[in-house]
Amino acid sequence: MQLKTEITAYAKAIGIDLIGFIKAEPFNELRPILEDRKNKGHLSGFEEADIELRINPLKTMENAKSIIVIGQAYYIDDTRLSNEEPQLYGELARTAWGRDYHIVLKEKLEALGKYIEGLEPKLEYKAFADTGPLVDRYLAYRAGLGWYGYNNALINKDYGSWFFIGYMLTNIEIEGDAPLEDKCMGCRGCIEACPGKALEEGQGFNAKKCLSYLLQTKEELTEEERIKLGNRLYGCDICQQVCPHNKGIKEATSEDFVPKELLYKVNIEELLKLTNKEFQKLFSTNASGWRGKKILQRNAIIALGNLKDKRAIPLLQTLLEDPREDIRAYARWALERIAGKW
Numbered sequence: 001m002q003l004k005t006e007i008t009a010y011a012k013a014i015g016i017d018l019i020g021f022i023k024a025e026p027f028n029e030l031r032p033i034l035e036d037r038k039n040k041g042h043l044s045g046f047e048e049a050d051i052e053l054r055i056n057p058l059k060t061m062e063n064a065k066s067i068i069v070i071g072q073a074y075y076i077d078d079t080r081l082s083n084e085e086p087q088l089y090g091e092l093a094r095t096a097w098g099r100d101y102h103i104v105l106k107e108k109l110e111a112l113g114k115y116i117e118g119l120e121p122k123l124e125y126k127a128f129a130d131t132g133p134l135v136d137r138y139l140a141y142r143a144g145l146g147w148y149g150y151n152n153a154l155i156n157k158d159y160g161s162w163f164f165i166g167y168m169l170t171n172i173e174i175e176g177d178a179p180l181e182d183k184c185m186g187c188r189g190c191i192e193a194c195p196g197k198a199l200e201e202g203q204g205f206n207a208k209k210c211l212s213y214l215l216q217t218k219e220e221l222t223e224e225e226r227i228k229l230g231n232r233l234y235g236c237d238i239c240q241q242v243c244p245h246n247k248g249i250k251e252a253t254s255e256d257f258v259p260k261e262l263l264y265k266v267n268i269e270e271l272l273k274l275t276n277k278e279f280q281k282l283f284s285t286n287a288s289g290w291r292g293k294k295i296l297q298r299n300a301i302i303a304l305g306n307l308k309d310k311r312a313i314p315l316l317q318t319l320l321e322d323p324r325e326d327i328r329a330y331a332r333w334a335l336e337r338i339a340g341k342w
């Protein structure tokens with residue numbers, strides 16, 4: 001108990017918003033959920049494909065005894081945002097505001113690991129945020145960080161669903177926490193508001209219909225899908241924005257998730273003219289950068305079509321000469337959309 005209290009206190013001191021603990025044991029109860037999604041073809045393909053690895057922490061670290069799960073709040077109030085609004089802009093979802101959360105959470109976990117090593121020199125650990133094999137939301141649910149919403153998000157009473165999840169498998173025994181009793185109020189607001197109709201009754205979810213997926217996939221997008229994207233460049237927040245559990249919640253205290261060099265309203269003209277080096281500089285520490293320049297530029301071209309702003313025509317016309325065939329095709333589509341064809 002002493003160890004757990006000390007770890008928790010240190011976590012708070014270094015700005016970790018939420019922390020909980022669970023035993024590292026197979027989570028067999030997850031198997032039917034994952035198999036069902038897989039059989040229906042509703043997984044995104046971005047998650048670990050091997051179900052055994054997803055449900056059994058011992059396959060990743062055979063001497064694991066406990067899992068420390070952390071949550072990092074990322075809601076930033078409008079008053080902390082720049083008023084700058086480029087003429088033609090595309091929007092980043094909150095997940096891509098400020099510093100890349102993968103980096104931020106990894107730093108927190110590493111700092112925590114170092115601290116625990118000082119208390120328990122035999123400590124071994126493996127830390128992950130988002131890209132690890134296990135199911136992050138389930139770990140956070142089991143560790144008492146929140147409850148599931150109909151929007152599939154894990155929701156916390158203080159921070160709503162606006163928190164990222166990270167975890168650390170460790171070889172030390174720590175007493176586990178229990179899941180919360182709280183529940184989603186079941187208003188169905190998210191199910192109705194989801195622009196892609198990805199959310200289904202009974203906590204179902206078809207990732208392939210989620211706008212967040214469409215903005216990341218390298219597959220060619222249909223006309224209908226392109227139109228649904230609006231002027232989004234990366235991520236979609238609608239199912240969280242409409243959630244009543246997200247009203248009156250606490251802001252992120254750290255500055256990490258305040259957009260700085262890269263505003264959340266991204267200047268599309270600039271984005272479309274970036275060299276590889278400039279892209280690297282601006283996007284390598286942003287969560288939207290992992291999919292590469294071409295996907296973000298594709299989304300920017302679709303956004304120009306959807307904005308239906310004639311000022312975009314000269315820019316789109318230059319892209320008709322782009323060496324990349326698919327970029328030329330999306331530019332043609334955007335010009336037709338501005339001309340009123342779609």
Ligand code: B12
Nearest residue numbers: 093130135136137138153154164165203207210212235236
């Ligand atoms: C692949 C992926 C995606 C895919 C697929 C999303 C999905 N819902 O499966 C896409 C690209 C669409 C996506 C989008 C987003 N993502 Co994402 N994503 C992931 C990733 C890598 C794997 C998700 C996964 O395993 N899906 C499979 C399903 C089965 O798992 P699940 O989502 O946890 O589903 C749970 C519920 O459905 C619930 N459940 C299912 N049936 C039932 C039945 C009952 C009765 C109950 C109570 C519960 C229940 O249990 C499941 C197991 O936990 C995780 C990180 C990770 N490694 O886990 C991040 C993660 C889920 N994403 C995250 C975020 C922030 C987002 C976005 C908000 C980003 C954005 N702004 O666009 C959206 C939200 C979309 C949504 N409503 O889910 C956060 C969520 C944080 C939170 N507080 O919930 C995570 C955890 C990343 C992180 N480490 O912080 N994402």
